[in-house]
Structure formats: C-alpha cells, structure tokens
Amino acid sequence: xxxxxxxxxxxxxxxxxxxxxxxxxxLGFTKRDAYNVLESERSKTFDGTDSNTLIxxxxxxxxxxxxxxxxxxxxxxxxxxxxxxxGQMRSDYERFGVLVVHDTTYRTNKYDMICGxxxxxxxxCKNIMFGCGxxxxxxxxxxxxxxxxxxxxxxxxxxxxFMTDQSFSMATAIKSVFPGAxxxxxTWHIDENSKKHIMHLRKKINFVSPFDYVVKRCxxxxxxxxxxxxxNTVYECSDNTWLKRLYSHKxx
Numbered sequence: 001x002x003x004x005x006x007x008x009x010x011x012x013x014x015x016x017x018x019x020x021x022x023x024x025x026x027l028g029f030t031k032r033d034a035y036n037v038l039e040s041e042r043s044k045t046f047d048g049t050d051s052n053t054l055i056x057x058x059x060x061x062x063x064x065x066x067x068x069x070x071x072x073x074x075x076x077x078x079x080x081x082x083x084x085x086x087g088q089m090r091s092d093y094e095r096f097g098v099l100v101v102h103d104t105t106y107r108t109n110k111y112d113m114i115c116g117x118x119x120x121x122x123x124x125c126k127n128i129m130f131g132c133g134x135x136x137x138x139x140x141x142x143x144x145x146x147x148x149x150x151x152x153x154x155x156x157x158x159x160x161x162f163m164t165d166q167s168f169s170m171a172t173a174i175k176s177v178f179p180g181a182x183x184x185x186x187t188w189h190i191d192e193n194s195k196k197h198i199m200h201l202r203k204k205i206n207f208v209s210p211f212d213y214v215v216k217r218c219x220x221x222x223x224x225x226x227x228x229x230x231x232n233t234v235y236e237c238s239d240n241t242w243l244k245r246l247y248s249h250k251x252x
Contacts, residue, residue, distance in 0.1 A: 051079035058084060069153040073145060081142060083149045085118075085131035093130045093154050096120045100130060100159040101186065102170070104138075114138060116146055130154075143173035151177060165189035166249065185252045187216050197242035201235055210234075224250065 051074075058070040067087030073080050101119045114137070118130040131150055135142040151158070162181045164170050166189065174183050194202060194211070201207050210231055218224035228247065232238040 054079070054082070058082075061086075071149045071152070081133065081135040081145055083131060083133035083146060083153070085129075085150075085153050089128075089130050090154065092120065092122065092128045093157070096122050096128060097130065097154070097157060097159050099161045099163065101163040103186075104165070104167070104170075105189075114142075116143075118150055138167065138169050140169045140172045140176075143167075143170050144176055147173055147177040166193060166246070183252055185249060190215055190246065193242075198237070198240060201237055201240070204235060207231075207235055 055072060058068075058072075061068045062070065065087060067090055068084070069086075069090070070082065070084040072082035097120060099120060102116060103119060104114050104116045113134040115132065115134055117132045120128050120130055122128050131153060133146045133149065135146055158178055159181055161184055162174050162178055163184045163186050164174070165186060171183060174181065191212070202211075210227065214224060214227045214231060218227060228250075232243075237243055
C-alpha cells in the first residue's frame with residue numbers, strides 16, 4: 001500500500017515483487033488479487049456524500065447545457081468510474097478528433113482514483129480537451145468502460161490514431177473498443193518509464209543520447225534496427241526485460 005500511495009502503478013508494484021520473489025508462483029498472489037485488496041481499502045474511506053454531490057453537479061449541468069454528457073458506474077453503492085465532456089469538447093472532437101492522446105499520469109486525488117484525460121491538438125498546435133474520466137483501477141474492464149463511454153459521448157465517431165503509454169490493459173481495451181485505430185506509444189511516457197526501468201543504464205556515460213535518437217528520430221525500420229542493435233551491443237543490454245518488451249512494440 002505504501003508504494004501505491006507514492007504514486008507507483010499496481011502493475012509496476014506487482015511486476016517488481018514478482019521479480020524479487022522469482023516468479024508468479026513464488027509470489028503467492030496475482031495482479032487481480034492486488035487490485036481487489038486496493039479497492040477494498042478504498043471502499044472503506046470512500047465518502048458516498050462526495051459521489052452524490054458530484055453526480056448532482058453533473059445533473060445540474062446537463063439541465064442547463066444542452067450538449068453536456070456524463071456517465072458513471074456504481075458497484076455496491078461505490079462510485080467506481082465516471083466520465084464527462086461538455087459541448088465545446090464535442091465540437092472540438094468533431095473537427096480535430098483524428099488523434100486522441102489518453103493520459104493517465106495524474107493520480108493525485110483524495111480517493112487515489114486514476115484520472116484519464118482525452119486530449120487532442122487543434123490547428124494552432126495547442127492541446128485541447130475532448131473529455132475526462134476517473135476509474136478505480138487499471139484493469140482491462142475499467143478502460144473498456146471508459147473508452148466505450150467516451151465513444152458513446154462522441155456519437156460513435158472513432159479516432160484514426162490513439163496514443164497512450166505502454167499499459168497492457170489499455171492496449172487490450174483499445175483493440176476491443178477502437179479496433180480500426182492505429183495505436184501509438186507516447187515518447188514522453190517511454191522516456192519517463194525508462195527512468196523507472198533502466199535507470200542503471202541511463203546513468204552510464206552517453207547512453208541517453210543514442211537511446212533518445214532510436215526512440216524519437218529513426219524514420220525507417222532498417223535505421224531503427226541498426227541503432228537499436230548497436231545500443232544493445234555497446235551497453236550489453238540485449239537481455240533487459242523492459243527493453244525487450246519495448247522492442248516488441250516498435251511498430252507502435
């Protein structure tokens with residue numbers, strides 16, 4: 001729980017403990033077990049008054065704003081996820097919804113719910129918001145609900161490209177809800193994740209510059225493979241689990 005309170009993802013905590021224990025069987029509990037315990041702890045402190053107040057605010061906005069949309073889900077009386085967008089967000093999505101960036105970086109809130117914003121870019125290259133939701137955990141089911149709700153709020157219009165971090169649950173949900181969209185990985189998230197997973201390599205002299213070049217600037221497959229192999233050879237990191245997983249997503 002202390003690691004989760006620090007902002008570390010449940011999936012990352014479970015992966016680290018699994019590695020330390022020597023495998024899933026040695027660890028003694030699954031990632032789903034960890035989610036269940038976390039949700040149980042949250043439910044003990046979740047104030048129903050706050051959720052009722054929030055839903056009340058949404059209902060009042062829907063009464064006075066003709067194109068305001070919101071939805072939520074309750075499980076055993078506990079608010080587990082909610083989403084909203086206003087008319088301007090819908091209008092912006094109609095014009096600029098070719099690319100959607102889904103960001104779950106921001107998690108600092110009273111109930112430790114995951115904030116998932118849907119962001120795009122307008123013709124002035126400025127970020128614009130298409131909608132925002134909160135979910136209780138990082139499960140595939142939670143992301144499927146959020147993406148389906150977003151899609152419903154936009155009249156069923158699918159984006160052409162969907163950009164996220166390396167979350168397996170998110171990738172699975174995108175494939176289910178937006179099967180025709182091109183799923184791309186955000187290089188900013190890759191850079192941030194590298195600080196958690198390969199900091200020992202980043203501390204080595206001259207590693208960061210060639211790593212950034214491979215991730216952000218290679219335009220063709222042959223160029224990418226050449227510099228990737230060179231990076232692995234020079235820094236002897238071909239067996240690194242995180243880098244191998246990153247390479248498996250190179251098409252994104």
